[in-house]
Amino acid sequence: MAELKIGEQSKPRFEFRSFGQCFCEAHKRMARLSVPVPEKVWERESDEIYIISAKNDINNTKIRNGKMDIKTYVQTVDGFEQWNPLMKGEFPISREVLEKEVFPAFMVEMPKLDKDTYTYEEFIAMVKANKDLAAVRVHKQRFGYMVNNTICEVGNVLINGAKVVTINSESTEIEDIKKTVADCGLEGVENINYLQAIKRVIGMIDKPLANE
Numbered sequence: 001m002a003e004l005k006i007g008e009q010s011k012p013r014f015e016f017r018s019f020g021q022c023f024c025e026a027h028k029r030m031a032r033l034s035v036p037v038p039e040k041v042w043e044r045e046s047d048e049i050y051i052i053s054a055k056n057d058i059n060n061t062k063i064r065n066g067k068m069d070i071k072t073y074v075q076t077v078d079g080f081e082q083w084n085p086l087m088k089g090e091f092p093i094s095r096e097v098l099e100k101e102v103f104p105a106f107m108v109e110m111p112k113l114d115k116d117t118y119t120y121e122e123f124i125a126m127v128k129a130n131k132d133l134a135a136v137r138v139h140k141q142r143f144g145y146m147v148n149n150t151i152c153e154v155g156n157v158l159i160n161g162a163k164v165v166t167i168n169s170e171s172t173e174i175e176d177i178k179k180t181v182a183d184c185g186l187e188g189v190e191n192i193n194y195l196q197a198i199k200r201v202i203g204m205i206d207k208p209l210a211n212e
Helices: 024-033 095-106 120-129 174-183 194-202
Strands: 014-020 044-053 059-064 067-077 080-090 133-147 150-159 162-171
Touching: 014 174, 024 133, 024 150, 024 162, 024 174, 044 194, 059 095, 059 194, 067 095, 080 095, 120 133, 133 194, 150 174, 150 194, 162 174, 162 194
Parallel strands: none
Antiparallel strands: 014 080, 014 162, 044 059, 044 133, 059 067, 067 080, 133 150, 150 162
């Protein structure tokens, strides 16, 4: 089995992830169980924009550093989701990409596109003009770990300024994730992705997060 390297891409991974107000005990266990990880993943911060669609839960679209990244849901096995890259693009972005890839991924009505390329600001304006879409600011402060050869993190996340905490374990090997979830005391904790968490925070879905 190829060993996972934290901070690097591999074949599509399965993931356990949850969101709530505090995972203090699980975080403590995760940190103590972790093998040493590269210094570059000890602590990372990023600002991203997630494009959330009321019509779609299978495509995850985010923009970071002027680049758009869309992942698509593949399958769920034993309660763990697997996602695959669908598209990567940069701004200014072409009308063709918006027509053929971006707006179809949102599963909403296509806006009128009369220019050959669109800037980031123009794209966000189109998103804000659509009642089924939301551009949500997400700031992440992530602390990286490696437990049972799974890539793990605990993160402080601001979703439009509302603070939540996330904890995760991901790997190509489901049994390794299950062991990590058990070892960190996370069995029975709801497993949801960023799309679902953001929708709950902004009120698009009427459900609480874990431990609220």
